[in-house]
Amino acid sequence: VDAPCSGLGVLAARPDLRWRSQPLPELQLELLRAAAERVRPGGTIVYSVCTINADEAEAVVDASGLAVEPIEGWAQFRHPARPEFLQTYPDVHRTSGFFVARLRAGS
Numbered sequence: 001v002d003a004p005c006s007g008l009g010v011l012a013a014r015p016d017l018r019w020r021s022q023p024l025p026e027l028q029l030e031l032l033r034a035a036a037e038r039v040r041p042g043g044t045i046v047y048s049v050c051t052i053n054a055d056e057a058e059a060v061v062d063a064s065g066l067a068v069e070p071i072e073g074w075a076q077f078r079h080p081a082r083p084e085f086l087q088t089y090p091d092v093h094r095t096s097g098f099f100v101a102r103l104r105a106g107s
Contacts, residue, residue, distance in 0.1 A: 003028040005049040039105040048100045057099035066103040
């Protein structure tokens with residue numbers, strides 16, 4: 001699920017978002033839950049957003065109730081507080097800000 005988001009991770013490329021961005025956690029959660037209903041039991045869902053806003057990233061994953069599967073590798077992109085997720089930051093990684101979680105659909 002590459003969910004629509006505020007885009008706060010891509011401000012360098014889209015400075016207009018600073019004034020127009022709007023967090024979308026309700027829509028993101030709805031899309032994530034819809035994906036979970038369509039994936040076979042035990043299937044994998046990848047949730048990603050181009051934001052550094054925790055309300056649109058880890059909070060949506062937490063609210064989904066889906067099981068989180070840690071992502072192996074990519075140690076340089078580990079979320080600083082939640083190592084099961086990946087998080088890039090423009091000032092640290094010299095790239096856009098992104099959040100990625102791997103989730104397991106229920107049985």
